[in-house]
Amino acid sequence: MSAGDPPPPIPGARLLFSLDPGIAYLNHGSFGAVPIGVQRAQQRLRDEVERNPMTFFGSTGLMDRIVHTRRHIAQFLGADPDGSALVPNATAGVSMALQTVRLQPADEVLLTDHGYGSNELAAKRQCRRDGATARTVPLPLAASDAEVVSRIKEALRPGRTKLLIVDQITSPTAKVLPVREIVAAAREHDIPVLVDAAHAPGTSPLEVDSIGADFWVGNLHKWAFAPRGTALLSVAPQWRRRIEPLVVSWEQDEGFPVNVEFQGTLDYTAWLAAPTGLFTMRTLGVETIRRHNAELASYGQRVVGAALGLAPTDLPDPGAPEAAMRILPLPAGVATTKPEATALRQHIADKLAIEVGMNAWGGRCWLRLSAQIYNRAEEYDRLAERLPGLLTSHRQ
Missing domain, CATH: 3.90.1150.10 (Aspartate Aminotransferase, domain 1)
Known part of the structure; x- marks a missing residue:
């Protein structure tokens, strides 16, 4: 053949x-x-940090640079920059969304059997803490988009399902799911949706806001040439006042997205070098x-x-x-x-x-x-x- x-x-x-x-x-x-040019851009930033850590971390300019970077990345992805936050990876964004929905006993989180393994672990941990349950809906590998939407829609339990987690591009099966249609189906029952788009930035034409998800998170370090540790979490307006960082730091009172992005002595150089990766993509x-x-x-x-x-x-x-x-x-x-x-x-x-x-x-x-x-x-x-x-x- x-x-x-x-x-x-x-x-x-x-x-x-x-x-x-x-x-x-x-x-x-x-x-x-990571392309060599992006590696060098990040190294220059690391050199800047080490020349005077107090100037880098202690000046007000750091947050201005982070915000500028976030706006650049959000524009590339078609996301609202004021409703988005830079996070270390998709897994961190998933955990933030899970703690934000505030599960109660008898509530459930619904996942598919194509999901990333750590998302299932995170959902089960949050459910154990809150007395809720995590449930998985199986999807045939060869299922059409219509069948995927139908099976997920049938698995929803209005009044009980408090969060649906779906992958935009699945990790174990490399299947592209119709997330826009899935979100619309869940919206009919007012069920929030978290889209794990770890593989989407750089591979798929994206207009994140048009998907309509309550939470969307995608890695830039997989297919968009960013240094590892770079992802964007986009949050719908109705959730922004409730979302909390996984770790409280000095910008906590500023609210989302700044309180999520400022994490003390985090290595911010990956985020700040990420636009160089996007420049590389655009150049080619x-x-x-x-x-x-x-x-x-x-x-x-x-x-x-x-x-x-x-x-x-x-x-x-x-x-x-x-x-x-x-x-x-x-x-x-x-x-x-x-x-x-x-x-x-x-x-x-x-x-x-x-x-x-x-x-x-x-x-x-x-x-x-x-x-x-x-x-x-x-x-x-x-x-x-x-x-x-x-x-x-x-x-x-």
Whole structure:
């Protein structure tokens, strides 16, 4: 089976990163990769801090710089800058939203089985504290947008469901969910929605405010070339007076978003360097990057799938043409638990010098491939050539 032609490389893109050239890094979705120019911008900021920490942290100019950065990022994402806050990651934003809804005994938080694992852990912890319950609605991997909305709508319990958590792009299954339609369905019953959009900034055309979610949080350090530890939490007007930071600091009385953003001696250099990452994207062309990554991820899925003997119908459709991550099912019985999947991922890294994502989901192990501008078609070809033999030896 032919895998078709991959997209042409973006000239010079590979030289923008400091990744080890001896490793095929096909797992951008996990931790991202920071361009060299952004690394240098952050280092200059760190040097500034160390020249005079009192001036950096003690002057009123720090908050002005944070606010300016927040406005720049919010504009890129189509979010209200006055209703948004910079946070370390999507997980922090999820925990803030969970504590904001103020659950009561007999209340519940509804999640899907495609959600990020730490979100489920956070929901269960908050529910234990408040005497509430966390419940999961299963969604078939091949479900259409209409079926996804229908299943979630049927699972809602008006009067009892106090928060619905959905992923915009799921981590274990790389599926793009119709969040705007899901939010509208929940709104019919006045049920708040938290959208975990960890993978959305940089991959999807975004107008956050038009989604209509009560809470939306997305990482900039996965696909928008920001240093790690950079995310934006957007909060609907009716919740802004109630949201609280996870840690109280000196700007507490200023209210949201400043009380969330100022966290004492936090390393703010990641946030302040994030606009350099957006500048890098704009210089190369945001749409050019998205198109390249989506086409290369699709190529990788096809060529590796063919090597594993999978038919085109066996390759899960991510649900959106701009998806830069794709998954493939591994043979039945291979690495069906999280520890086994982690061990297999490490085995592939050690033996093949190829980094991939690996998740146990739905009783099956799924290989997740990412594509970024530093990747080349031959890296997926190499995985396709060597993976079948490695899987055979791994099972023996």
